[in-house]
Amino acid sequence: MSVTLDRPPREIARGSTPSPPPWWRGRKAQGWLYATPTALIVGVLFVVPLILVVWMSLHRWPLLGGATFNAPDNYTKITDNPLFLDSVFFTLKYTVIVTVLLSATALGLALLVQERRPGVGFFRTAFFLPGAVGFAAAALLFYGMLNNDFGPIDPILQTLGITDEPVKWIGSPDAALFSTIALVLWRFAGFNMLILLTGLQAIPVEVYEAARSDGANRWQIFTRITLPLLRPTIALMLILSVTGSLLAFDQFFIFTNGGPDNSTVSMVMVVYREAFFRFDLGGAAAISVVLLLALVALNVLQMRVLRRSQ
Amino acid sequence: MRYYTTVSALAVLFLFPLLWSGWASMEEPGNYLEMARFGEGLGTYLTNSALVSAMTVAGTLTVSALGGYAFARFDFPGKNLLFLVTLAILMVPYATILIPLYVLLGHIGLQNSLVGLSLVFVMFQLPFALFMMRNAFEAIPRELEEAAMVDGCGTFRAFARILLHAVRPALVTVGLFAFLASWNDFFAPLILLNDGASFTLPVAVVSMTQQTFGAIDYGMLQAGVMVMALPCLILFLVLQRHYVRGFMSGALRG
Numbered sequence: 001m002s003v004t005l006d007r008p009p010r011e012i013a014r015g016s017t018p019s020p021p022p023w024w025r026g027r028k029a030q031g032w033l034y035a036t037p038t039a040l041i042v043g044v045l046f047v048v049p050l051i052l053v054v055w056m057s058l059h060r061w062p063l064l065g066g067a068t069f070n071a072p073d074n075y076t077k078i079t080d081n082p083l084f085l086d087s088v089f090f091t092l093k094y095t096v097i098v099t100v101l102l103s104a105t106a107l108g109l110a111l112l113v114q115e116r117r118p119g120v121g122f123f124r125t126a127f128f129l130p131g132a133v134g135f136a137a138a139a140l141l142f143y144g145m146l147n148n149d150f151g152p153i154d155p156i157l158q159t160l161g162i163t164d165e166p167v168k169w170i171g172s173p174d175a176a177l178f179s180t181i182a183l184v185l186w187r188f189a190g191f192n193m194l195i196l197l198t199g200l201q202a203i204p205v206e207v208y209e210a211a212r213s214d215g216a217n218r219w220q221i222f223t224r225i226t227l228p229l230l231r232p233t234i235a236l237m238l239i240l241s242v243t244g245s246l247l248a249f250d251q252f253f254i255f256t257n258g259g260p261d262n263s264t265v266s267m268v269m270v271v272y273r274e275a276f277f278r279f280d281l282g283g284a285a286a287i288s289v290v291l292l293l294a295l296v297a298l299n300v301l302q303m304r305v306l307r308r309s310q
Numbered sequence: 311m312r313y314y315t316t317v318s319a320l321a322v323l324f325l326f327p328l329l330w331s332g333w334a335s336m337e338e339p340g341n342y343l344e345m346a347r348f349g350e351g352l353g354t355y356l357t358n359s360a361l362v363s364a365m366t367v368a369g370t371l372t373v374s375a376l377g378g379y380a381f382a383r384f385d386f387p388g389k390n391l392l393f394l395v396t397l398a399i400l401m402v403p404y405a406t407i408l409i410p411l412y413v414l415l416g417h418i419g420l421q422n423s424l425v426g427l428s429l430v431f432v433m434f435q436l437p438f439a440l441f442m443m444r445n446a447f448e449a450i451p452r453e454l455e456e457a458a459m460v461d462g463c464g465t466f467r468a469f470a471r472i473l474l475h476a477v478r479p480a481l482v483t484v485g486l487f488a489f490l491a492s493w494n495d496f497f498a499p500l501i502l503l504n505d506g507a508s509f510t511l512p513v514a515v516v517s518m519t520q521q522t523f524g525a526i527d528y529g530m531l532q533a534g535v536m537v538m539a540l541p542c543l544i545l546f547l548v549l550q551r552h553y554v555r556g557f558m559s560g561a562l563r564g
Contacts, residue, residue: 027384032380032387034380035377035380035389037376037377038376038440042433046402049407050407056409061413122321126324127321127324132546134490134493136516137494137515140531140535141535150528150529186324247404254516271409289406291403295402
């Protein structure tokens with residue numbers, strides 16, 4: 001009796017014992033089957049390279065030829081590389097400037113197109129549109145636009161009387177940094193605006209109405225309601241901007257080629273040069289590992305801050 | 311009125327570079343012809359870019375749809391670990407694993423290969439894509455597939471015939487992000503492709519600026535910019551809604 005009690009009633013009625021399904025019909029096996037492509041891609045193209053980069057960093061690993069164990073030379077060598085140290089300072093400076101300017105611009109744009117009114121969709125699209133252009137294409141576009149002989153910027157500035165001779169847009173260290181930042185603002189301001197808009201739209205209208213009926217003015221509403229409630233979104237934007245800027249490569253490779261006089265060499269550019277100009281993959285891997293650890297630590301820290309602010 | 315003056319002036323500032331580039335590329339009719347003859351020829355680079363993007367989109371959709379279904383509907387050993395490791399791709403900077411990927415692809419015979427490059431793109435798209443697809447499948451009521459299975463469908467037939475149709479908006483979003491990322495990326499093809507005949511458009515057009523002799527032909531360069539940018543601009547304008555949906559899902563990547 002006790003045996004039959006364990007069975008579902010329907011099967012008792014049928015009086016048959018259900019045969020166990022073949023292993024490949026089981027839910028677990030089926031789940032794995034559907035997840036196999038994901039596991040293969042993640043395993044082979046992410047986990048293996050992650051282990052490999054550490055392994056390479058412990059070896060003398062020329063572009064061509066065999067590898068020999070040389071730990072910890074690749075790591076001790078990093079501090080002797082003046083180009084890398086300069087690139088750390090440059091990249092940090094660039095990150096701070098870009099993050100501040102980009103956030104301020106994006107916030108300004110988002111507040112401008114936050115409310116529904118006629119034509120606002122067009123303006124949102126106009127601000128975002130550069131974001132649909134590839135970053136490499138955007139860099140080449142600015143490369144032409146800022147050219148002294150070909151581009152329109154010098155003639156426009158001279159006509160307006162702002163400058164009286166062509167500016168060396170990428171010919172001096174300060175101007176090269178400035179031009180790169182202009183490019184990045186143009187390309188990414190709309191993107192960051194979109195992030196902030198999703199945050200702004202999550203703030204309930206009632207909160208604003210309540211504040212207004214309490215007699216709060218615009219500035220008070222902005223500083224006491226909008227900014228605090230937008231904090232998680234702003235934090236997310238800052239994380240994306242900081243990590244993106246620390247890994248800057250395309251803009252400097254295409255736009256300034258690290259010049260003039262190596263004044264705009266970013267950290268990732270050093271990795272690239274170590275590997276493909278000095279043919280030292282081990283050295284490049286060691287810098288990669290340092291960058292990776294620094295950024296993962298930064299990410300963990302930022303997520304803690306983000307979680308606390310939510 | 312002051313509002314519209316401000317936003318209009320800003321819109322002009324944002325649209326001006328695009329309009330200028332379009333104008334500069336057409337200023338001389340020969341620009342596009344010259345660009346088409348540059349290096350291995352525009353046909354080669356366009357084909358390479360189109361192939362890489364098509365393979366990346368197809369690969370990302372296939373892997374993330376199957377994976378998303380697995381994560382939404384099945385329990386299997388290692389499920390949480392696999393999901394966490396996939397999301398960890400977001401934590402690891404793109405640039406730091408391209409050098410080992412270069413070595414690894416060399417070992418498995420996929421160096422300088424468009425297939426290898428596409429697989430790398432699929433990997434980088436996977437966290438966002440898998441997250442989107444899992445959420446899309448979870449949003450479908452289970453009754454839908456249960457009804458299909460009562461009618462005698464196996465899980466795969468229920469998946470292929472019914473569920474895939476129900477998650478079409480998510481597929482479009484994932485496909486759009488995969489296309490934009492693979493069409494536009496510069497760093498991965500720069501490192502993983504080393505033969506001019508296999509270059510994608512961004513690498514090929516950048517190489518126009520690094521010609522060692524003669525002055526750079528800026529008109530030709532802007533023609534290259536337009537060829538790269540136009541498909542993205544059009545696709546974005548047509549599928550804007552899906553792009554914003556991708557943003558709203560909270561899983562985004564710069």
